[in-house]
Amino acid sequence: MTLAQRLKPHAAGLTPRVVFEQLKAIQMLDVRVPTTDGRWLHMARYTQARQDQRVLLAQLGMQLPMQPPRRLSFGKVPHPLVW
Numbered sequence: 001m002t003l004a005q006r007l008k009p010h011a012a013g014l015t016p017r018v019v020f021e022q023l024k025a026i027q028m029l030d031v032r033v034p035t036t037d038g039r040w041l042h043m044a045r046y047t048q049a050r051q052d053q054r055v056l057l058a059q060l061g062m063q064l065p066m067q068p069p070r071r072l073s074f075g076k077v078p079h080p081l082v083w
Helices: 003-010 017-024 051-059
Strands: 028-034 039-044 069-072
Touching: 003 017, 017 051
Parallel strands: none
Antiparallel strands: 028 039, 039 069
8 A cells, every 4th residue: 555545544635745754854763882891782763753743643543663672782883874
């Protein structure tokens, strides 16, 4: 099912472009924190949706997934992505 098809019954006045503009502020972050015992705590997290974004997601019958689990690793932390 396309986004346009999903919008018709749930949010008929919206276009896919408007939906993408509303939701593009939700971002995924990769946080890496050193621990005192030489390990690294890795946390992939997405930013919390604003109220208007939560309403839009609810209208579409969607919700953000649960935050990914944290994980620990030994050794050097990988280099961050270069944008």
